[in-house]
Amino acid sequence: MQLCLAHKWIAEQFIIANSMKHVVKILTLVVAITAFWIGLLQTSVVPCSHTWLLPIYFIVSLGCYGLLMVGIGLICFPTCPQEALLLQQDIKEAKEYLKRNKIDVGSD
Amino acid sequence: MEEKSKNKFSIIVPTYNERLNIALLVYLVFKHLRDVDFEIIVVDDGSPDGTQEVVKQLQQLYGEDRILLRPRPRKLGLGTAYVHGLKHASGNFVVIMDADLSHHPKYLPSFIKKQLETGADMVTGTRYVKGGGVHGWNLMRKLTSRGANVLAHTLLWPGVSDLTGSFRLYRKSVLEDVISSCVSKGYVFQMEMIVRASRKGYHIEEVPITFVDRVFGSSKLGGSEIVEYLKGLAYLLVTT
Amino acid sequence: MELADRAVGFLLSFISLSIFTYYTFWVIILPFVDSDHFIHQYFLPQEYAILIPVFAGVVLLCFLCIFIGFVTLKSKKKKA
Numbered sequence: 001m002q003l004c005l006a007h008k009w010i011a012e013q014f015i016i017a018n019s020m021k022h023v024v025k026i027l028t029l030v031v032a033i034t035a036f037w038i039g040l041l042q043t044s045v046v047p048c049s050h051t052w053l054l055p056i057y058f059i060v061s062l063g064c065y066g067l068l069m070v071g072i073g074l075i076c077f078p079t080c081p082q083e084a085l086l087l088q089q090d091i092k093e094a095k096e097y098l099k100r101n102k103i104d105v106g107s108d
Numbered sequence: 109m110e111e112k113s114k115n116k117f118s119i120i121v122p123t124y125n126e127r128l129n130i131a132l133l134v135y136l137v138f139k140h141l142r143d144v145d146f147e148i149i150v151v152d153d154g155s156p157d158g159t160q161e162v163v164k165q166l167q168q169l170y171g172e173d174r175i176l177l178r179p180r181p182r183k184l185g186l187g188t189a190y191v192h193g194l195k196h197a198s199g200n201f202v203v204i205m206d207a208d209l210s211h212h213p214k215y216l217p218s219f220i221k222k223q224l225e226t227g228a229d230m231v232t233g234t235r236y237v238k239g240g241g242v243h244g245w246n247l248m249r250k251l252t253s254r255g256a257n258v259l260a261h262t263l264l265w266p267g268v269s270d271l272t273g274s275f276r277l278y279r280k281s282v283l284e285d286v287i288s289s290c291v292s293k294g295y296v297f298q299m300e301m302i303v304r305a306s307r308k309g310y311h312i313e314e315v316p317i318t319f320v321d322r323v324f325g326s327s328k329l330g331g332s333e334i335v336e337y338l339k340g341l342a343y344l345l346v347t348t
Numbered sequence: 349m350e351l352a353d354r355a356v357g358f359l360l361s362f363i364s365l366s367i368f369t370y371y372t373f374w375v376i377i378l379p380f381v382d383s384d385h386f387i388h389q390y391f392l393p394q395e396y397a398i399l400i401p402v403f404a405g406v407v408l409l410c411f412l413c414i415f416i417g418f419v420t421l422k423s424k425k426k427k428a
Binding site for chain 3: 250
């Protein structure tokens with residue numbers, strides 16, 4: 001019975017999450033992280049000066065992540081110089097066919 | 109096999125001054141799609157270079173039921189071109205692609221095969237995976253495209269790798285549903301289509317495609333495009 | 349051309365990773381090290397760990413605002 005209820009609850013959460021606007025989802029995440037941070041601040045498990053630095057550390061990490069992803073994207077950017085050659089061949093073939101069938105496409 | 113014979117694909121190609129390219133494109137589509145039922149719908153925005161005359165000649169050659177010319181009087185934008193073409197589409201699947209041959213018709217069979225294998229509602233061509241690729245972009249263009257991609261992925265979590273590509277296959281009902289709620293223009297339009305489709309829970313699959321800029325560096329990204337993109341991102345963030 | 353682009357990508361990844369490692373050391377590990385340890389002479393005082401990122405963030409935001417403002421003004425002028 002309880003398992004069934006738990007399932008239902010999870011399913012409901014899914015439906016709620018799906019109908020949320022995306023900005024709300026992100027804000028929820030931010031609020032959750034902030035709450036966690038305030039909790040840390042209150043309980044002072046770690047030294048206070050430390051906790052104050054955490055949000056900035058989080059933002060710096062996010063920035064680094066973005067930069068890293070752009071860098072990796074540039075390193076692995078797939079290019080296809082051979083495709084350009086193949087396309088030129090196809091264009092030539094197509095032009096000949098069009099010429100045979102007397103379709104005037106101009107000289108360009 | 110039976111499924112295959114029932115499907116009909118409507119290929120919508122918006123054109124503006126593409127007199128040579130549209131002829132090449134039509135030839136290549138017919139070359140690569142041999143045993144498939146399809147039609148090509150050319151939506152021409154009143155090109156002054158005689159694109160429509162070329163299309164009429166092609167109609168004589170291939171048949172008026174295979175190539176449909178549905179012109180509009182003047183330049184009215186990409187999004188409405190698809191809506192316009194869609195009104196005349198008789199297939200149960202719709203392919204949209206660019207006329208300038210940056211999208212090669214030889215990838216059409218892989219779109220169709222992917223759809224058949226997975227039963228997807230939408231198959232999108234992606235340039236950023238193995239087997240795909242881009243040719244003719246300089247460093248700045250690559251950098252902005254990667255930056256834009258990372259930004260969109262971090263903010264929107266769309267679940268597909270290429271958001272701004274425009275070589276896609278849709279189930280017709282899905283395209284009709286999605287396009288009716290899209291308002292953006294340009295690059296953002298393509299992104300809005302796929303984000304909305306993904307939010308509505310449609311099944312989206314990807315196939316690798318290559319993108320060849322024939323005139324090196326012709327697809328420039330200026331400051332206004334970047335600002336438009338950022339605006340579009342913010343818009344999608346609050347509305348989807 | 350291709351190789352140069354790749355090198356730029358490598359440089360970006362390298363910069364981002366080094367900033368991340370340096371900052372992690374500075375903020376997370378250093379406070380647990382005794383203040384008379386030799387490693388402290390390689391790092392600025394703790395205040396700068398806040399000041400520098402905030403300053404960089406403000407500069408970045410200003411730059412973005414100026415860029416957007418400039419482009420919007422230019423496109424408006426074009427329309428008019």
